[in-house]
Amino acid sequence: MxxxxxxxxxxxxxxxxxxxxxxxxxxxxxxxxxxxxxxxxxxxxxxxxxxxxxxxxxxxxxxPAQGETPKQEEKPAVQDENLQKITSPMVGTFYGSPSPDAPAYVNVGDRVSEGKIVCIVEAMKLFNEIESEVNGEIVEILVNNGQLVEYGQPLFLVKA
Structure with missing residues (x-):
């Protein structure tokens, strides 16, 4: 396999x-x-x-075109000691909304509380709802819709 x-x-x-x-x-x-x-x-x-x-x-x-990817990676992440990460608990495909025509679960500037669904990670045709483990404000979304994510990869930065 x-x-x-x-x-x-x-x-x-x-x-x-x-x-x-x-x-x-x-x-x-x-x-x-x-x-x-x-x-x-x-x-x-x-x-x-x-x-x-x-x-x-x-x-x-x-x-994205090769010229675009390094720009995103080189972009300095917001530096703050109060920032916490919401990470992927599994390998899969990241989706920010429940369906293509539905609004995103969260956007930059939205407040999240512990247990709030922030995205979906699809693994083996199963759609797993990912919940926030922290309370705070979404400062940055670190992955794009449809992007493959690894176990433990940061998905969101949250200001506590």
Whole structure:
């Protein structure tokens, strides 16, 4: 089975290349990727010998142009000792709202209290509501909608 990091690396490589369609086989598992406009669609069918046969389809929106990404990363985060982080409890895809046409759970400047839902992290087609563990004001949203996030990755900065 492929590790999530291997799949991410493959998606990045395909996204940065001129290839429109790609298929990769490893240990009896196959990943097929096709570009459609500015998106890379990755499909990884499970092995037939495993428990139930299932297909995992992940849709990843292409990253911003290379000139834009470093600017966001180099942007100095708000420096304050009172800032606390709301972190991702799992690897998955970050969504700031319950559906594409719904308003975001929280925006910069909103007040949050402990237990308030601030976002969703999708992992294995399960949408997990992430609750704030702190009381305060959202100072900065550190990830973009649809972005893959790692376990423990900061999602929001909150001023206590």
């Amino acid at each position: 492929f590790k999530i990091q291997e799949v991410r690396e493959l998606i990045k490589l395909i996204d940065d290349s001129n290839i429109d369609e790609f298929e990769y086989k490893k240990d009896g598992t196959t990943i097929k990727m096709k570009k459609r406009g500015n998106e890379v669609i990755a499909v990884q069918p499970a092995l037939a010998a495993q428990k139930p046969v299932q297909a995992i389809a992940t849709e990843v929106v292409a990253a």
